[in-house]
Amino acid sequence: xxxxxxxxxxxxxxxxxxxxxxxxxxxxxxxxxxxxxxxxxxxxxxxxxxxxxxxxxxxxxxxxxxxxxxxxxxxxxxxxxxxxxxxxxxxxxxxxxxxxxxxxxxxxxxxxxxxxxxxxxxxxxxxxxxxxxxxxxxxxxxxxxxxxxxxxxxxxxxxxxxxxxxx
Numbered sequence: 001x002x003x004x005x006x007x008x009x010x011x012x013x014x015x016x017x018x019x020x021x022x023x024x025x026x027x028x029x030x031x032x033x034x035x036x037x038x039x040x041x042x043x044x045x046x047x048x049x050x051x052x053x054x055x056x057x058x059x060x061x062x063x064x065x066x067x068x069x070x071x072x073x074x075x076x077x078x079x080x081x082x083x084x085x086x087x088x089x090x091x092x093x094x095x096x097x098x099x100x101x102x103x104x105x106x107x108x109x110x111x112x113x114x115x116x117x118x119x120x121x122x123x124x125x126x127x128x129x130x131x132x133x134x135x136x137x138x139x140x141x142x143x144x145x146x147x148x149x150x151x152x153x154x155x156x157x158x159x160x161x162x163x164x165x166x167x
Contacts, residue, residue, distance in 0.1 A: 001092040003105040003113065004075070005129065010095065011107045011140070012132030015125075019064075019073040023085055023105065026055050026078060038065050054078055084109065084149065107137055108146045115155045115162070130162050 002010075004021030026034075031051045038045040044066040046054075054061040054076075061078040079085045088109035094101050111130050118126035134141065143163075150159040 001089060001103040001105050003077075003088070003110055005125075007105050007107075007110045008114065008129035008133055010104060011110065011137040012129055013136060015129075018071075019075055021075045021077065023077045023079060023088065025089065026051075028052070031055060034065075042069070043067055055080075058082075084112065084153070087149070107133055107141045108149060111141070111146060111159075112149055112153060112155065115150070115158045116153070119155070119158055127162060131165070134163070 001023050002020065003023055004019075005015070005017040006020050009015060009017070031048055034051060035045050035048060046063050046065075051063050054063045055078045057078065058081040060082075061080050062075065064073050064075045066073045077085070079089060088105050091106045091109070092103045093106060095104055096102075111133060114126040114130050117123065118130075147156065147159065150156045
């Protein structure tokens with residue numbers, strides 16, 4: 001499922017980004033196939049052993065694939081045992097894109113992750129993304145779910161500050 005800045009663009013306002021973030025559920029067979037899908041001639045793709053190590057992490061697993069000629073990057077976040085990842089995967093949305101469809105994270109998940117990243121790193125781009133999502137997608141954001149999940153993650157103060165435009 002697509003998340004991060006690309007998802008915030010869908011729910012908010014366009015901005016520049018240099019990567020795409022994906023939450024993924026991968027089996028051992030899926031992992032073995034990644035270096036085939038992302039050929040060494042065109043992409044940097046970590047060895048299967050590295051990907052398996054990241055997939056086996058209960059939380060915070062991460063690896064990326066980089067297109068060599070453009071430098072475009074895809075960050076992969078394995079589901080692991082992260083309850084928020086699991087909730088989001090069960091509530092992802094489908095959007096049509098040209099002749100295909102894309103699975104995208106629910107807006108509440110995107111907001112919560114951006115609140116976490118803001119809390120950890122302080123980058124204002126996350127707050128701007130959240131404010132734009134709240135401005136342009138009020139009809140699809142369930143504020144009660146957002147508040148409930150923020151409480152379980154210890155983010156209720158940060159969420160309150162954003163909702164009240166204090167940050």
